[in-house]
Amino acid sequence: MNRILPVLTVVVALIVLWYLGAVAMNAQWTRDQAARAGQELSFTGIVADTLSQDRPKLPAPHQVAAELWQTTVQKSITSKRSLVYHGWVTLSATLLGFAIGTGAGILLAVGIVHNRAMDMSVMPWAIASQTIPILAIAPMIIVVLNSIGIQGVLPKAIISAYLSFFPVVVGMVKGLRSPDAMQLDLLKTYGASGGETFRKLRLPSSMPYLFTSLKVGIAASLVGAIVGELPTGAVRGLGARLLSGSYYGQTVQIWAALIAAAALAAALVGVVGLIQRATLKRMGMER
């Protein structure tokens, strides 16, 4: 209860602010409509109308909740209007991209730690890669891959990997370098090889750093997958829902897709957190 109460307070405060914002932002349209029809509206009439418009500037929370309910529970998951269907499309690209990004990130980090030339050359490129807006590079990746016949989930996964490899590289490099000089000297006195030093000391030492990076990385993967869905002509996925919502002024649909994406991100980070706790506990590193 001690942990739930503060969270609930914040949630309630946000919802109240949200309602106030919805009334304030949608009131203009209500007044214009009333003036056009030559009607006088009471204050309660204005409030009631602002919270039930079809295409509000800012939909009220209950409208978004109703949309979420309709597009998840009340639709079959194979329907093109089901958020579960679109969520799965995005999730599969996210997970594939996360796997590629994590793998690439770990390999790059191992290279950077063990090879001086890579240490000097790769890190600046990795940092530069993250300064390019993903929105600018995503369409090019889609177009280039499409021209060599690669379509479907892979281009999105690659955009997703592009965002998620970076935190893994940074975290793993720091983790693999975390053993101090004394621990390295100790292995030297045993005549341990580079491979043994890596397996027995560097890799286990890096685990806490890796998991912290994975949490950042999986959230970035989801963002990458959604961005990757935007230039494909808004066919499938949460990104497509966002884009088609904005084409047709369906603000309720946009907000429902946003909330779904946020919930998905929270769930993914939560899963990584659980794996982290289980792994570190098995390693005896969690007290």
Added chain:
Amino acid sequence: MTEPVITAEKLDLTFQTNDGPVQALRDVNLTINKGDFVSFIGPSGCGKTTFLRVIAALEHPTGGHITVNGMTPDEARQSRAYGYVFQAAGLYPWRTIAGNIKLPLEIMGFPKAEQEERVKNVLQLVDLEGFGKKYPWQLSGGMQQRASIARALAFDADILLMDEPFGALDEIVRDHLNEQLLALWARTQKTIGFVTHSIPEAVYLSTKIVVMSPRPGRIADVIESPLPRERPLEIRDTPEFIAVAHRVREGLRAGHSYD
């Protein structure tokens, strides 16, 4: 028991740093015999740790000559001539105490059954029976340092090199560990090189005390202790003990006279 194990002749070591060369060791001549307990004492920067690291082939001299068991330090390491105990226990937090002690055995390729056997033996040697399955954080600082000594003993090297192993522990624990170390030395007949800051610790433990002075690091005095090998803690109140401690202090003071 006068077979020389470590001999250093005219040993020089100069580090190249950003502030120019620093002479860490100059003209160090020393012989350590089998079964000796040799302490290196001196202020910071006197090269005592550096000398220990040269023996262990963690540093390489820039001049002079050193042999360990008649070999170069690098060859001696390959033949598992020594175990090294650092200032901090440095146990892996993700391994149990037994797992930590197995670490050198795994690297050196001992068979599994022998690993278990050796872990059991060295845990007994440092009085940590029954703690094999615990993780390092479940042990006190003194127990962790004992576990790290067990790790250095596990592969049964003839020489034990210890770099201020009890420096981070409080005096009461330190006394206790010093007594245990002497008992362990008596039982195993090992040759021990021991770096310390503490005069009473050096005098209490050693058969030979090497007093060093800084800038450049060199040997100021070598004292053969007249104390018997059997040493109860009370020996520290005897006139012989006080006389040796006095000579160590004189040696340290002489090394400082120029600054």
